[in-house]
Amino acid sequence: MTKPKVLISDKMDPNAARIFTEMGCDVDVITGETPEQLIARIGQYDGLAIRSSTRVTKEVLDAATNLKVIGRAGIGVDNVDIPCASGKGVVVMNTPFGNSITTAEHAIALIFALARQIPEANTQTQAGLWPKNGFMGVEVTGKTLGLIGAGNIGSIVASRALGLRMKVVAFDPFLSPERAVELGVEKVELEQLLERADFITLHTPLTEQTRNILSRENLARTKKGVRIVNCARGGLVDEAALKEALDSGHVAGAALDVFETEPAKASPLFGTPNFICTPHLGASTTEAQVNVALQVAEQMADYLVNGGVTNALNMPSLSAEEAPKLKPYMALAEKLGSLVGQLTTGAVPRISIHTEGAAAELNARPIVAAVLAGFLRTQTDSVNMVNAPFLAKERGIEVREVKSEKEGDYHTLVRVSVKTADGERSVVGTLFANSEPRLVELFGIKVEAELAGHMMYIVNEDAPGFIGRIGTLLGENGINIGTFNLGRREAGGEAVLLLSVDSPVAAAVIEQARSLPGVKRVMALAF
Numbered sequence: 285m286t287k288p289k290v291l292i293s294d295k296m297d298p299n300a301a302r303i304f305t306e307m308g309c310d311v312d313v314i315t316g317e318t319p320e321q322l323i324a325r326i327g328q329y330d331g332l333a334i335r336s337s338t339r340v341t342k343e344v345l346d347a348a349t350n351l352k353v354i355g356r357a358g359i360g361v362d363n364v365d366i367p368c369a370s371g372k373g374v375v376v377m378n379t380p381f382g383n384s385i386t387t388a389e390h391a392i393a394l395i396f397a398l399a400r401q402i403p404e405a406n407t408q409t410q411a412g413l414w415p416k417n418g419f420m421g422v423e424v425t426g427k428t429l430g431l432i433g434a435g436n437i438g439s440i441v442a443s444r445a446l447g448l449r450m451k452v453v454a455f456d457p458f459l460s461p462e463r464a465v466e467l468g469v470e471k472v473e474l475e476q477l478l479e480r481a482d483f484i485t486l487h488t489p490l491t492e493q494t495r496n497i498l499s500r501e502n503l504a505r506t507k508k509g510v511r512i513v514n515c516a517r518g519g520l521v522d523e524a525a526l527k528e529a530l531d532s533g534h535v536a537g538a539a540l541d542v543f544e545t546e547p548a549k550a551s552p553l554f555g556t557p558n559f560i561c562t563p564h565l566g567a568s569t570t571e572a573q574v575n576v577a578l579q580v581a582e583q584m585a586d587y588l589v590n591g592g593v594t595n596a597l598n599m600p601s602l603s604a605e606e607a608p609k610l611k612p613y614m615a616l617a618e619k620l621g622s623l624v625g626q627l628t629t630g631a632v633p634r635i636s637i638h639t640e641g642a643a644a645e646l647n648a649r650p651i652v653a654a655v656l657a658g659f660l661r662t663q664t665d666s667v668n669m670v671n672a673p674f675l676a677k678e679r680g681i682e683v684r685e686v687k688s689e690k691e692g693d694y695h696t697l698v699r700v701s702v703k704t705a706d707g708e709r710s711v712v713g714t715l716f717a718n719s720e721p722r723l724v725e726l727f728g729i730k731v732e733a734e735l736a737g738h739m740m741y742i743v744n745e746d747a748p749g750f751i752g753r754i755g756t757l758l759g760e761n762g763i764n765i766g767t768f769n770l771g772r773r774e775a776g777g778e779a780v781l782l783l784s785v786d787s788p789v790a791a792a793v794i795e796q797a798r799s800l801p802g803v804k805r806v807m808a809l810a811f
């Protein structure tokens with residue numbers, strides 16, 4: 285097997301390259317390239333490891349014909365076109381916790397830097413001015429910290445701020461009252477936060493809802509003398525309005541680690557009194573960089589080498605605990621999806637995936653994604669578990685998921701039903717010995733078969749002599765039969781025959797089989 289090839293395109297701790305190599309990948313470290321250079325190079329790689337500098341645009345993804353995974357050594361993935369990556373079946377992963385303590389500490393550092401004007405005092409002192417009277421600071425003890433976004437980083441900032449004896453109020457629509465109590469923060473609306481906070485710190489991703497959350501209007505609603513810290517993303521604060529608020533003195537100080545346009549080599553804010561900035565250093569500590577480098581390389585290599593999925597943003601995760609249980613189900617689901625896809629012609633407005641018994645106790649998302657991938661692969665080659673749900677949606681297929689935990693004839697079952705112009709048709713499978721996928725029902729007829737390799741599907745009238753005739757026909761054409769599985773609705777009624785054969789069945793042989801007496805339908809299948 286050729287080794288997967290990975291490109292590290294942003295500055296990353298050397299542990300990342302070491303882990304890739306140890307886990308069986310070839311790795312190139314080429315940083316600081318232009319978008320054009322990346323586009324020219326990316327076609328040869330299976331994996332791309334990045335931080336925030338590499339922009340993974342549609343143009344990059346169009347050129348990335350071998351790419352299977354993008355790994356972000358960090359949290360924010362706003363530099364990756366995720367919908368486009370999903371459409372192309374590329375998994376996008378991040379490392380959601382590795383740099384959160386470090387970033388929270390940077391926010392706290394900036395709070396103190398603002399409270400005591402440390403950067404400017406340092407500059408003037410080193411310039412020989414000894415400005416002892418020019419820098420009257422404020423204490424943080426007893427002050428109110430307004431937290432916008434109380435996720436991983438926001439929560440750590442809250443815990444540190446509480447340790448500093450600050451009062452913490454938090455605005456986060458997704459923060460439950462119970463979690464707020466656990467964190468020791470007061471959950472408030474944005475308006476209250478703006479009115480009450482002495483310091484405001486931002487810890488949300490940049491989304492349509494959070495863009496410009498500290499807009500001109502919202503800045504005007506803040507308490508006079510407020511100090512603002514942004515270690516999350518540029519674009520959360522209106523930079524022009526912030527400049528005016530600093531100039532007017534309404535905002536007493538502001539510290540930005542992130543800017544609307546990065547690298548920020550020029551800004552109207554530069555040189556403004558009481559304005560502090562750092563060049564997107566939130567995650568830049570030795571500890572955080574080792575954490576994220578190790579983690580991203582382990583996750584990416586695990587996916588490229590073993591198929592394990594951790595921290596993917598566009599695919600259900602498979603934990604180490606779930607993976608062994610789910611893997612045979614995903615194989616079964618993919619085979620059932622493929623079978624129903626191969627046997628169905630015409631539009632399918634709906635696919636329902638029904639799990640029963642033991643299957644119903646599992647995480648259904650990977651099972652559903654595998655059914656859809658198997659089904660859609662009969663229509664297009666460029667489908668996998670990442671893009672299958674998106675492709676299904678694009679094709680107007682409604683996907684339904686049903687669980688019933690009670691057991692029927694089998695201790696575990698997956699039923700895939702498709703709605704077609706001719707009505708609803710189902711195929712049903714189970715796992716033998718908890719690991720071997722088996723079909724147990726096909727369009728209402730009980731038939732047990734392994735779905736593997738080349739197969740023939742024949743529907744005929746149940747009558748004596750048929751099996752001999754089909755065996756003779758295949759024998760005469762040099763086709764060896766591996767397994768032979770029969771089922772019928774009732775004696776003398778419609779019968780189904782599923783054969784596994786050792787070689788592909790030529791179209792001419794399919795035609796001959798169709799002309800045998802009593803035959804209603806013949807198809808070659810492949811799994």
Ligand SMILES: NC(=O)C1=CN([C@@H]2O[C@H](COP(=O)(O)OP(=O)(O)OC[C@H]3O[C@@H](n4cnc5c(N)ncnc54)[C@H](O)[C@@H]3O)[C@@H](O)[C@H]2O)C=CC1
Pocket residue numbers: 358359360361380383384387432433434435436437438455456457458459487488489490491493494515516517541542564565566567568
């Ligand atoms: N400066 C730097 O170097 C770094 C910046 N970051 C950035 O920090 C941000 C936060 O990271 P985490 O805490 O790990 O993310 P997270 O996902 O754990 O937390 C984000 C929080 O924002 C909340 N939120 C979402 N929409 C909101 C809205 N409209 N109003 C208020 N709250 C809202 C969410 O409910 C969530 O609790 C990310 O944007 C990330 O990119 C992360 C690491 C380093």
Ligand SMILES: O=C(O)C(=O)COP(=O)(O)O
Pocket residue numbers: 335336337357358359360361383564565566567568
């Ligand atoms: O993890 C994040 O979201 C960050 O913003 C860190 O960015 P960086 O990896 O330092 O370029």
